[in-house]
Amino acid sequence: MIVDLRTIPHGSRDFEFLIGQDGWCSDKQEDQILAFDAPLQAKIRIYRAVEKYEKYLLEGDISGGLQVRCDRCLEPYHHDLRSHFRVFLALPVPEMDKAEVELVEEDLEVDFIRGEKIDLDEVIREQIYLSLSMKSLCSEHCSGLCPICGRNLNERECQCHREQGHPGFLKLKNLKTQKK
Secondary structure, eight states, rough: OOOEGGGGSSSSEEEEEEOOOOOGOOSTTTTTTEEEEOOEEEEEEEEESSSSHHHHHHHHEEEEEEEETTTTEEETTEEEEEEEEEEEEEOOGGGGGGGGOOOOOGGGGEEEESSEEEEEEHHHHHHHHHHOSSSSSTTTTTTOOOTTTOOOTTTTOOOOOOOOGGGGGGGGGGGGOOOO
């Protein structure tokens, strides 16, 4: 949904919509998020503030279910999504385009936008990625994949012989030291 920021009055404007199960299009094959389990509900309020340059505050809630790929076993699993977010947007000051400008601390919390339109779908997509944990696991006790044969160890143990220890240090076992 494209929103023209010029239509936001001094005050706020509310947006509420559902994104259907077919609303997720994966950017690449290795994407961690595979699809929506159910329609995603989004509520966004856009506030307009005029200070040294025109600023906007997007405040919203997203809820729904996702199909996410486990980082250990690569199997899809259900992930409940509940996210509250705040995003500050600002139009750049015209003189900022011409020369280097030192940013003050408050500017580090602001995303500068080009033009006077924003795509709420992109904001929601970014917030979905930010709501995921660093390591997505289908369960706390996920065993992952065998590094030799690739079998999912959650389903069945394999018969592969694995060396004990960290794989990066296994080559050190073959080194011979000279006694003095």
